[in-house]
Structures are given as structure tokens and as C-alpha cells.
Amino acid sequence: MAWREVYVGARRLSCCAAACLLLYIEISGSLATNASLVGVAGDSSVSAVYTSPLIALFLKQPPVQVLPTFAYLNSTDGGRTIRVFEDNCHCDIPSTMYSHAYLTRLLSHLLGEHRSWHAPFDAATTSVVVDCHYDGIRWNDTTALKVYLVDKLSYVVSTIILQTLNVRRSAKHIDTVCGFATIHVGDSYHHLLRLEFPFNVGPFDEVKVNAPALAAWDVTVLRTGEALLAYGTSGVFRETPKTQGNYFYYNWSTPVDGDAFLTYTEYLEVPFSVDCYAWGRCLLGLGVSVLLILHMLVSSVIAFNLYKQDGTLWIPDLYPAIQWRIQLRAVLLLLATVANHGWHVLEYCLKHGNARLRLDDGFVLDAMVRSDGATYLLAIAVGLADLLHLRVGLDVLLSIYMVCLIHREALVHVCAACVSASDAFLSRNYVASIVSEPGAAMSLWTYHANDETPVALLLTELMWFLVALLLVVVYMLCVKAWSTRQRRRVQAEVFADVAPRRRPALKDTSLLRHQSWRQRTLTENFEQSDVQLLSLTYGIIAPFPDDPTHDGFLSPSGVWLLGHLILCDRYLVCVRDYPWLWLNVLCRRNVGRVYCFRIHRNGHTSANLELLPFHAVVARDLVTRLSLRHLH
Incomplete structure (x- = not known):
């Protein structure tokens, strides 16, 4: 239906824009963290x-x-x-x-x-x-x-x-x-x-x-x-x-x-x-951003080639390539924050609390907490999507997050008891800057040590994040309820559609249904069982423009979702190996071992991986002959 094509195209474009926004959030957060490591001064x-x-x-x-x-x-x-x-x-x-x-x-x-x-x-x-x-x-x-x-x-x-x-x-x-x-x-x-x-x-x-x-x-x-x-x-x-x-x-x-x-x-x-202890978070900084930039560049080249070849307007889904890394980064980031006693979170809450009470204007690198919050929220969303076996769009999740962040000051007052306790602490902390001596007429105003991290202050100034997290959970539960209702209507058709058509599955499909698609595609076999079960993928994924496994074929968007691209119309290569391809071609030697599946004329792929030698392609092929197509 035409309306569905327009809707899916708009959603995929919206998810692509959301991925660009996420890239900005991640890069700005990494730069702020690097700056805080050596100290950063604001404007006079x-x-x-x-x-x-x-x-x-x-x-x-x-x-x-x-x-x-x-x-x-x-x-x-x-x-x-x-x-x-x-x-x-x-x-x-x-x-x-x-x-x-x-x-x-x-x-x-x-x-x-x-x-x-x-x-x-x-x-x-x-x-x-x-x-x-x-x-x-x-x-x-x-x-x-x-x-x-x-x-x-x-x-x-x-x-x-x-x-x-x-x-x-x-x-x-x-x-x-x-x-x-x-x-x-x-x-x-x-x-x-x-x-x-x-x-x-x-x-x-x-x-x-x-x-x-x-x-x-x-x-x-x-x-x-x-x-x-x-x-x-x-x-x-x-x-x-x-x-x-x-x-x-x-x-x-x-x-x-x-x-x-x-x-x-x-x-x-x-x-x-x-x-000076931010080095732990600095090490986690640009990994996700670099991978996201790589997929943006590769997908842009592929989209241009597809449009040039046959006028196909393909909109890539960028986030699925990094969502497993987001979960890993969230765990490591939490450990680094706990080891650092949550200093950057405390200074964020202190300065925004002081500004709210007009004790001082406040100065903090908001980009650090904004980036951390997005990482935690998306990691939790991916885990919940895996648990509930559903798909949600990155555009909706980031929209909820940004709206709550923009209305941070209004959401502070959700918990009145926390606000009262937080304000009392901020007032005590403000006057703690006064250093006086009994009998001295004048006193000194100076910075002071503070080792206290009150929970009430964290709850008050991070209420916007808690509200965003709650709204995301409610949204995903609603999506699950709606998808369950729709599935009951077409249950027979769905089961028939996902049944293996070419050969028996190389793995127990009952186990595959309970694995995330990311875990399945990290194996070294591009198996038909994976292709047939692509319709059961779940996570933060944009809607497909067509059935990714229609008539036993894997659509171009399905190939991209599995983390692959087609080179010279003959090799199925993992997207993350694209930089190694360039390095091998430019150095005229196999600096990095790049493996591929061969694609036959009928669209079938070889069953086993094989090494792609550097002399099989030239530098021009890495730009002009990148594409996607239907595969068996």
C-alpha cells in the first residue's frame, strides 16, 4: 500500500536522523570528557x-x-x-x-x-x-x-x-x-x-x-x-x-x-x-562514534550507487550496527562511574541545583551526562526489546529522551520530598565555603572539600532521566501489547513465512528464537537458518520497506541489518571489515585478514567463509562497486 511505503520511508529517514543526533551526543560527550581530564575553563x-x-x-x-x-x-x-x-x-x-x-x-x-x-x-x-x-x-x-x-x-x-x-x-x-x-x-x-x-x-x-x-x-x-x-x-x-x-x-x-x-x-x-580520573571514561569515548561514522560513510556510498544504478532510493538503518556495543559501553561506563565515585554526576547535580536556587550560575559540561544518559537509556531499551521480542524505533526513544531533557527544570519538582532534602543540602554546601576564625572580623570565602553524594540531590536533578526511562518502558510495553494482538490475527501466516525453504537449519531453531539477532550474526557462517529467521529479529530497528525474507530471498535492507555489504557483486563482506579492505588495497598486502562469502549468479551464497585477497579488488571498487541486492 502506498501509505505504508510513505510511512516506512518516513520512519527510516527519522531513525537515520536520530542516529545522526546520537552521533552528535556521543562525540560531544567524548570531547567534554577529554577536556575535563586536563581541566577546562569557561568564558569570563x-x-x-x-x-x-x-x-x-x-x-x-x-x-x-x-x-x-x-x-x-x-x-x-x-x-x-x-x-x-x-x-x-x-x-x-x-x-x-x-x-x-x-x-x-x-x-x-x-x-x-x-x-x-x-x-x-x-x-x-x-x-x-x-x-x-x-x-x-x-x-x-x-x-x-x-x-x-x-x-x-x-x-x-x-x-x-x-x-x-x-x-x-x-x-x-x-x-x-x-x-x-x-x-x-x-x-x-x-x-x-x-x-x-x-x-x-x-x-x-x-x-x-x-x-x-x-x-x-x-x-x-x-x-x-x-x-x-x-x-x-x-x-x-x-x-x-x-x-x-x-x-x-x-x-x-x-x-x-x-x-x-x-x-x-x-x-x-x-x-x-x-x-583527572576521567581517563577511564575517555577510553570508552569514541568507540561507538567511530563505528557509527563508519556505517554512515559506507551506507552513503551504497545509497548513492543504488540510486545511480537503477534509481532505487534506499534509506539505511544505522543504529543496529552499534546497539550491542552500546550495551557493553553502558556496563563499562557504569563501572567507571562507580570507581570514580560518580564525580561528574555529582558536579552536574550540584551546579544545576545551585543555578535553580540562584546560589550561583553554575558551570558543568552537560554533554558528559547527556551522553551517559543516552547510553544507559538505549542499553536498557535494547535489553528490554530482547526480553520482550519486539522492535522499536530509535527516533521514538531519542525523542522521549530529548523532550525530558529539555523540560528538565519542570520535572525537578516531581518528588517534593526529594526537592526539600536537596535544597537543604545545597544551602549547607553553599555556606560551607565560608572559613572563619573566632574573634576575626573578616572571613574567607573559598572552595571546599565535599565527599558527600546525597541520594536526594541525585534523584531531584536526574528526575528527567528517570521519567524518560519510565516513558520508554511504558512505550515498549504498549508496542508489545499491540504486536501481540496483531500476531494473533496472522499467526498461521507468520509461522508459514518463517519456515525453512532451502535446507534444514544448521542450528536448533527453537534456540535461535531465543537469541538476539546480534548474537546470531556474530558467527562465522552466513546460514540460511539465519536468513529464514530474520523476520524474528528484535531490538532497536527501523521498519523494513518490504518483507526482508519474501519468497526465500533476503532483501537489501535485510543484508545490511545482518551487518554485510556486497562488493563487486561477488563478495559478501562484513561492514566492519571495510577499513581493513582499504588498508590491504593501499598497502598491496594482507595487513588485515578479511573474509567473505562468495555470491553466485543465482543469488545463492557459499556455505563457508573464504579469505578475500588484496589483489581481488582495486581501490576504485571500494567506492564505485559497493552495493546491496536480494540474496538467497
């Missing part, structure tokens, strides 16, 4: 902007006759009226880092007697101004401090930002912490650094900023000449940050416009992910 972006809305309005007002030594700016009407307090900010969350005692001590260390570009701090001539609406104060961020020094006579303003950071001392192979200060005076910036700050408060050293580093300060201490790399961090790691980690590096910008630096602080971040 603005992570946060800390604003100071009152300072500019305050400085525009007429000068106060006598500025207090400490001026805390506050407002209750959006800045229209600015109140100046002398004791503290009078805010809900007071911080000792802005107290008189701490600021006096800190400023004396920042602005000592040896600063040629700034006079030493003197409370008699200088007023310390604090914008109480500064975002760092409103959010009680004890890692960032920002104050202004205003000369009581000239009203000259100096802007000071102090941030606790990590620091790498390359010469001594030590990673420690520091306080890094940026001071804007007039039209220039000056930078100061104190090692072990905030846990060791003392004089700061002036540093020179070298070539700009990505989200870090590459500096040299002027007093000692030591080269340092100071940077902020946020995230998690296991063992060491260079072993397994997912975190951000950050620093802040120094705009040319001093007024911009006065009113806001723009933090720049670069995400970074590394997994």
Missing part, C-alpha cells in the same frame, strides 16, 4: 556587582562644616535624605569589620608611613566614610570591605576595597590565603597584599600588577620580588582542587572611570572543571 563573565548607592549622592551635597572621624551613611527614603551616624550603620546585621577599632587598626596597616602616593592615615585630618547601603553590608558579606577616606579640608576621596583571597606562591609551592586591597587615589590604582590575612593582621606590602590574568591578580611584591597569583574561589573539590573540582576563579575590575569604581564593584569570574 560578570558574576556579581556590589553597588554603593549613597556615596555619590553624599559627595554631591554641600560640604559639611566638620566631617566626623567616622561617617556611616544611611537612608530610609532611597537616598533623598542621607543621615550620617558616627557610631555604626544602625542596620539589622551590624558587623565588627566596620567598627571604629577594627577600621583604625586596618587603615594604619594599609596606609603606613612608606606610601609615596598617600599620606598615612590620620583621624584628625581624614574622615572614614562607610556607605551602609553597600551590598556587601546588606548581605553581611564578611569577605569584602569597602570604605572611603575623605580629606576634611580638600574633600579629596580615596576608595578602598579589601577582599580576602586565595594566593599561590609558586616559588615556594604553597597555596595559602591573603588580603588583597585595591586603592583608587586621584587617577591611579594601587594594590596592597597581606599574606595569611584575615587570620594574621599586620602591615600590607605594596604589589605591582603584571600582565592581566584571567579572573586573578598576577602580582609581584615590591619589597621581596616574590611573584604571587591572588584569586578568589567558590565551589567544591575532592582530594585536591587539581584532582577533581568544580569551582570559580574571580577578581574585580578596575575601571578607568574613578566614579564608576566609587559607586560599584564588578566581580569577574571564570568557571573551571577538572577530573
Whole structure:
């Protein structure tokens, strides 16, 4: 019927497109895994902007006759009226880092007697101004401090930002912490650094900023000449940050416009992910992709030759050639993931959970989990198809998978209890980045070790995969129910159609019915029993354009499904031997042993395999004389 031909053609084309999509998923996943092995950084972006809305309005007002030594700016009407307090900010969350005692001590260390570009701090001539609406104060961020020094006579303003950071001392192979200060005076910036700050408060050293580093300060201490790399961090790691980690590096910008630096602080971040134990998954990466590419190339040549010869439009089914490898890869991938304690899955769930709660934007190589998920889902689908003895299309399975992946955020809330437990863990993990010391006014925000893998988090952020798996199982059960109903109507015809016609089966056909077609075609005999039982194949297979065993003949699609191609209209060769054919022909010797079945004029094949010598074909034959045809 014409409608069935259109339907089968559309389905085969859809399955072919799905195989191309699967190839993209596999290759992108392999590339992401290889990148994570040595560490991969994302693009630099603005992570946060800390604003100071009152300072500019305050400085525009007429000068106060006598500025207090400490001026805390506050407002209750959006800045229209600015109140100046002398004791503290009078805010809900007071911080000792802005107290008189701490600021006096800190400023004396920042602005000592040896600063040629700034006079030493003197409370008699200088007023310390604090914008109480500064975002760092409103959010009680004890890692960032920002104050202004205003000369009581000239009203000259100096802007000071102090941030606790990590620091790498390359010469001594030590990673420690520091306080890094940026001071804007007039039209220039000056930078100061104190090692072990905030846990060791003392004089700061002036540093020179070298070539700009990505989200870090590459500096040299002027007093000692030591080269340092100071940077902020946020995230998690296991063992060491260079072993397994997912975190951000950050620093802040120094705009040319001093007024911009006065009113806001723009933090720049670069995400970074590394997994030095990913080599196990790297070894599993491109095997499936290479085999799929091989079948795509060979099938394209065959389809072109068939169309050129007699106008036949043949659409190949690409996935059956790799589905047994998908199952093997799924098992090995699961073992590698368990051995690696599921790190890449944990970082995927952590970062998407943090992004959902807006704790941070999140950075993860999604392609790794997307590829793993497709592998597991298709492997389970193949196993279920073998168990239920049915055929399903790759297009439907991948469509279910991709739809669930696209609607990942909506499917997160399927299990409310898991979401609650997951959110609680994410909140605890976020604040675990704070490192403080009793009695210290400031604290450190840094990446931290995390060896916990909560099941609730995995269930929440991978709910889309579980839903996709459930839908695939339901779909396959429905297909089984429908095929069983249809089989009862034509049971007699089906049994007659699959009966051996040329010779007795070389194997017990009752056993063959309970084997997958992949297991049968891996033997070294192209047996007529296999041909007759092709109608009982099952797995992830596209619909056939015709009966693959009609009148005792094996159709071209049936030959391809069994993993073979026809060369020079005389040799039946396994598709996976095609690269060895090229190698033998180009080297003019049998580098690889390629076996074939001979095809006789009547379409019958030889009963036994024989060696195909390199001189039997030429290079041109490997392109122009590849084809498929009906076989007995």
C-alpha cells in the first residue's frame, strides 16, 4: 500500500536522523570528557556587582562644616535624605569589620608611613566614610570591605576595597590565603597584599600588577620580588582542587572611570572543571562514534550507487550496527562511574541545583551526562526489546529522551520530598565555603572539600532521566501489547513465512528464537537458518520497506541489518571489515585478514567463509562497486 511505503520511508529517514543526533551526543560527550581530564575553563563573565548607592549622592551635597572621624551613611527614603551616624550603620546585621577599632587598626596597616602616593592615615585630618547601603553590608558579606577616606579640608576621596583571597606562591609551592586591597587615589590604582590575612593582621606590602590574568591578580611584591597569583574561589573539590573540582576563579575590575569604581564593584569570574580520573571514561569515548561514522560513510556510498544504478532510493538503518556495543559501553561506563565515585554526576547535580536556587550560575559540561544518559537509556531499551521480542524505533526513544531533557527544570519538582532534602543540602554546601576564625572580623570565602553524594540531590536533578526511562518502558510495553494482538490475527501466516525453504537449519531453531539477532550474526557462517529467521529479529530497528525474507530471498535492507555489504557483486563482506579492505588495497598486502562469502549468479551464497585477497579488488571498487541486492 502506498501509505505504508510513505510511512516506512518516513520512519527510516527519522531513525537515520536520530542516529545522526546520537552521533552528535556521543562525540560531544567524548570531547567534554577529554577536556575535563586536563581541566577546562569557561568564558569570563560578570558574576556579581556590589553597588554603593549613597556615596555619590553624599559627595554631591554641600560640604559639611566638620566631617566626623567616622561617617556611616544611611537612608530610609532611597537616598533623598542621607543621615550620617558616627557610631555604626544602625542596620539589622551590624558587623565588627566596620567598627571604629577594627577600621583604625586596618587603615594604619594599609596606609603606613612608606606610601609615596598617600599620606598615612590620620583621624584628625581624614574622615572614614562607610556607605551602609553597600551590598556587601546588606548581605553581611564578611569577605569584602569597602570604605572611603575623605580629606576634611580638600574633600579629596580615596576608595578602598579589601577582599580576602586565595594566593599561590609558586616559588615556594604553597597555596595559602591573603588580603588583597585595591586603592583608587586621584587617577591611579594601587594594590596592597597581606599574606595569611584575615587570620594574621599586620602591615600590607605594596604589589605591582603584571600582565592581566584571567579572573586573578598576577602580582609581584615590591619589597621581596616574590611573584604571587591572588584569586578568589567558590565551589567544591575532592582530594585536591587539581584532582577533581568544580569551582570559580574571580577578581574585580578596575575601571578607568574613578566614579564608576566609587559607586560599584564588578566581580569577574571564570568557571573551571577538572577530573583527572576521567581517563577511564575517555577510553570508552569514541568507540561507538567511530563505528557509527563508519556505517554512515559506507551506507552513503551504497545509497548513492543504488540510486545511480537503477534509481532505487534506499534509506539505511544505522543504529543496529552499534546497539550491542552500546550495551557493553553502558556496563563499562557504569563501572567507571562507580570507581570514580560518580564525580561528574555529582558536579552536574550540584551546579544545576545551585543555578535553580540562584546560589550561583553554575558551570558543568552537560554533554558528559547527556551522553551517559543516552547510553544507559538505549542499553536498557535494547535489553528490554530482547526480553520482550519486539522492535522499536530509535527516533521514538531519542525523542522521549530529548523532550525530558529539555523540560528538565519542570520535572525537578516531581518528588517534593526529594526537592526539600536537596535544597537543604545545597544551602549547607553553599555556606560551607565560608572559613572563619573566632574573634576575626573578616572571613574567607573559598572552595571546599565535599565527599558527600546525597541520594536526594541525585534523584531531584536526574528526575528527567528517570521519567524518560519510565516513558520508554511504558512505550515498549504498549508496542508489545499491540504486536501481540496483531500476531494473533496472522499467526498461521507468520509461522508459514518463517519456515525453512532451502535446507534444514544448521542450528536448533527453537534456540535461535531465543537469541538476539546480534548474537546470531556474530558467527562465522552466513546460514540460511539465519536468513529464514530474520523476520524474528528484535531490538532497536527501523521498519523494513518490504518483507526482508519474501519468497526465500533476503532483501537489501535485510543484508545490511545482518551487518554485510556486497562488493563487486561477488563478495559478501562484513561492514566492519571495510577499513581493513582499504588498508590491504593501499598497502598491496594482507595487513588485515578479511573474509567473505562468495555470491553466485543465482543469488545463492557459499556455505563457508573464504579469505578475500588484496589483489581481488582495486581501490576504485571500494567506492564505485559497493552495493546491496536480494540474496538467497
